[in-house]
Amino acid sequence: MPTLQRTDTALAYEQAGQTGPHVLLVQGAGCVGNGWRPQIDDLVRDHRVIWFDNRGIGASVPLRGPVTVAAMAQDCLHLLDQLGVERIHAVGHSLGGLIVQELARIATARVRSVSLISTLWRGRDIAVPSLANLKVSLGMLFGSERKRWLTAARLCFPPAYLSTLPDEEALRLMRLIFCADFPYQPPIVRKQIAALWQHRGGDMAALQTIPTLILTGAHDIVVHTRLSDDLKARLLHARIERFADAGHGLPLQHGSAVNQRLRDHIAGAEEP
Numbered sequence: 001m002p003t004l005q006r007t008d009t010a011l012a013y014e015q016a017g018q019t020g021p022h023v024l025l026v027q028g029a030g031c032v033g034n035g036w037r038p039q040i041d042d043l044v045r046d047h048r049v050i051w052f053d054n055r056g057i058g059a060s061v062p063l064r065g066p067v068t069v070a071a072m073a074q075d076c077l078h079l080l081d082q083l084g085v086e087r088i089h090a091v092g093h094s095l096g097g098l099i100v101q102e103l104a105r106i107a108t109a110r111v112r113s114v115s116l117i118s119t120l121w122r123g124r125d126i127a128v129p130s131l132a133n134l135k136v137s138l139g140m141l142f143g144s145e146r147k148r149w150l151t152a153a154r155l156c157f158p159p160a161y162l163s164t165l166p167d168e169e170a171l172r173l174m175r176l177i178f179c180a181d182f183p184y185q186p187p188i189v190r191k192q193i194a195a196l197w198q199h200r201g202g203d204m205a206a207l208q209t210i211p212t213l214i215l216t217g218a219h220d221i222v223v224h225t226r227l228s229d230d231l232k233a234r235l236l237h238a239r240i241e242r243f244a245d246a247g248h249g250l251p252l253q254h255g256s257a258v259n260q261r262l263r264d265h266i267a268g269a270e271e272p
Contacts (some may be wrong), residue, residue: 001059004082008065011075013052015083017044021112021270022085023262025051026076026103027177028094028118029192032058035177038255039091039262047266050088052079054099056188057179067191069095069123069199073102080110089266091115093251094223095196098123105206113211113269115262118220118248120227121234123199132221140183148183149174156249158219173252204234211269212238215261217246217253239265 001012014033023043025036033051034040043049054072056063065071076099080088089112092100097119104111120126129137139151153162153170156177162170174182182189212235216228225242232240241261243254251258 001053003059004079006065006075006078008071009055009063009075010060011052011055011079012059013050013079013083015048015050016040017046017048020047021266022048022050022088023266024076024080024085024088024090025049026072026090026092026096026099027051027054028092028096029196030057030179030182030189031093031096031177032179034058036251037176039251039259042255042259043262047089050079050083050085054096054192056191063188067188068195069098069102072099072195073106076100076103077107077110080107086110087112089113089115089269091117091262092119093117094119094248095123095192098196098199101204101207102202104210105202108206108209111210113213113266114207115213115215115265116228116231117215117258118217118223118228118250119214119231120223121204121231122201123196124201125227125230126223127197130221130224136221140185145183146171152178152183155222156247157253158217158245158247160245161247161253173249177249177252207235208237211265213261213265214238214240215243215250215258216240217243217248217250219246220248220250222248 004011033053053060090100097116136154140148216225
């Protein structure tokens, strides 16, 4: 991956696609940019797609600065500046959704549309995890690396869906989206989670002018779907869609459907 240097971190990024509007994909806690692969492979056919590893994770090292939502939003803006991209359709998942909201606040004129997946308005609202989340997180502390990866899959997918996935496929998906040492909760992941817990929300006035799509899974044990409802209540113009059988890993579980929703939303925002 090419790397851009900032004073306090490196940013490893990739871009693909020759025509169409620019789309910036922003990942969540513990995840690397390539976790957007189901979306990348589809959207690049007629969009110019940019994805990257958030500061301190994956190939975006070394890290010398803070890990906060504000700092990561500035990373996005720096990346766009260095690539010479003036207008963007921003897509964020989980922590990435908070980063995208902050990007829209600091660079409103440059954000053409926003898509917020499995995310919320205020990160501190998940500082006390659900019982289901807590059980999975504790389960990841024990056993072989393989067992920890398979336990982590329960953070992303509800039991009914996991029962349809062979273990090897679940392992492939987990290793696609998360950093290599995720099962052992490395320091950068703990810092990202702390950034979530410290996040107190923000003024939504700027986002009222930006076409917004909210996607949520009814069985999300990381960011409960009611928190997406709260987000929608603060963005009355936004469209929200709930996937009845999905969990936090919605972009993987329903890749084709999510891609179509993103396509339709971006196309609508491109219209005069």
